[in-house]
Amino acid sequence: MPEGPSIVILKEEVQQFTGKKVIGVEGNSKLDIDRLQDKKIIAFKSWGKHFLICFDDFTVRIHFLLFGTYRINERKDAQVRMRLTFNDGEINFYSCSIKFLEGDINSHYDWTEDVMNDNWDPEKAKAKLLEVPNKLICDRLLEQDIFSGVGNIIKNEILYRVRIHPESKTGSIPESQIDSLIEQSRIYSFEFLDWKKKYELKKHWLAHTRKTCVRCDLPIIKNYTGVKKRRSFYCENCQILYS
DNA sequence: TATAATGTTTGAAC
DNA sequence: AGTTCAAACATTAT
Numbered sequence: 104m105p106e107g108p109s110i111v112i113l114k115e116e117v118q119q120f121t122g123k124k125v126i127g128v129e130g131n132s133k134l135d136i137d138r139l140q141d142k143k144i145i146a147f148k149s150w151g152k153h154f155l156i157c158f159d160d161f162t163v164r165i166h167f168l169l170f171g172t173y174r175i176n177e178r179k180d181a182q183v184r185m186r187l188t189f190n191d192g193e194i195n196f197y198s199c200s201i202k203f204l205e206g207d208i209n210s211h212y213d214w215t216e217d218v219m220n221d222n223w224d225p226e227k228a229k230a231k232l233l234e235v236p237n238k239l240i241c242d243r244l245l246e247q248d249i250f251s252g253v254g255n256i257i258k259n260e261i262l263y264r265v266r267i268h269p270e271s272k273t274g275s276i277p278e279s280q281i282d283s284l285i286e287q288s289r290i291y292s293f294e295f296l297d298w299k300k301k302y303e304l305k306k307h308w309l310a311h312t313r314k315t316c317v318r319c320d321l322p323i324i325k326n327y328t329g330v331k332k333r334r335s336f337y338c339e340n341c342q343i344l345y346s
Numbered sequence: 347t348a349t350a351a352t353g354t355t356t357g358a359a360c
Numbered sequence: 361a362g363t364t365c366a367a368a369c370a371t372t373a374t
Contacts, residue, residue: 105352152353168353170371181371198370200354247354254352311352330364334351 104167107219107252108296110149116175117147120189127188132201136185139163150212150220151251155204156187162204162211171199217251218289219296225285232281236274240284242329243273250288255333256311257295261287262337263310268344269328269335275345310336 125139139158148155148162156163165171165185172179174195185196204211215224231249244250244258253261262269265284267276276284298304305312313323316338328335 109352166354168355168370169351170353170369172371200369245353256352333353 104171104173105152105169106254106257106292106295107149107151107217108292108299110152110154110167110252111219111296112299113154113173114147114149117194119192120144120187120194121147123189123191125187126190127193128186129188130183130185130196132185134201134203136163136201138203139187148208150214150217151247152254153212155208157208160206162208164202164204165196166200166202168198168200172197173199213248216248219252219292223289225282225289228285228288229281232273232285236272238273239269239329240267240271240273240276241269241333241335242331244284244288245331245333252292253288256308257288257291258333259311259336260295260309261291262335262342264291266342268339268342269326269337271343271345277345280345310338312336316341 121144124141124143126141128136128139130136142158144156145159146157148157152166154165154167156165174197176192178195179197181197183195183197184199185201187194214220214222215227217223228249232243235243240262241258244253244261245255259269261284264287265280267280267284294307295304298307309317310323313336315321316323318341319338321338321340323336324339326335326337327333
């Protein structure tokens with residue numbers, strides 16, 4: 104469920120409820136979700152992996168973490184964390200993290216950090232990357248205040264695509280390679296979006312969970328890399344290690 | 347059936 | 361005081 108493109112899909116799927124009044128609220132959330140009762144949804148937004156339900160003077164932030172799911176106009180056989188009921192349907196959220204953000208949503212988020220946002224600012228991302236040249240690129244790609252929405256799958260696919268070894272030191276990567284990596288963070292995210300909508304996402308993975316490199320036929324290496332120790336899949340032959 | 351996985355926060359330990 | 365790290369949370373496919 105979790106990476107940025109999946110949240111964009113959710114945002115599109117709930118558009119039918121924009122401007123609608125919440126006529127019922129249930130769920131096992133520990134928060135005071137009753138405050139949504141009879142309130143009108145102004146907009147659905149997203150920032151990376153955050154799904155945002157905006158009301159007049161506050162916003163509900165949903166984060167699905169690793170296992171969260173949702174159902175629209177249907178139910179799953181599990182405890183619901185939050186169910187919003189409307190005149191003509193319902194949204195059900197399961198095993199997600201819910202928070203309230205008070206006031207203007209724009210005061211909580213920098214939209215230029217979200218790789219799928221219209222206001223995405225690649226130059227800003229570049230400046231942030233170069234600020235800390237010693238960190239490994241596999242860690243930096245996962246940082247949500249630089250590449251909001253990029254998750255571990257997208258990380259692996261981008262690095263394979265631009266032929267950079269995940270354990271490369273950021274500051275040692277040639278500038279042109281940094282540029283294409285940043286460019287691909289957005290491009291790949293939108294391809295991910297299209298493929299996911301067609302239920303054919305996994306078919307297009309070239310590195311993530313793969314056994315063999317389609318470029319050179321050598322084995323794809325699986326390693327837990329960086330400070331974050333997340334799975335990296337890469338080809339030692341095709342991806343250059345800048346150290 | 348045990349394990350690992352598209353993630354993040356928290357608080358203890360250093 | 362800043363960093364590092366394990367634990368916690370929760371679900372499902374393999």
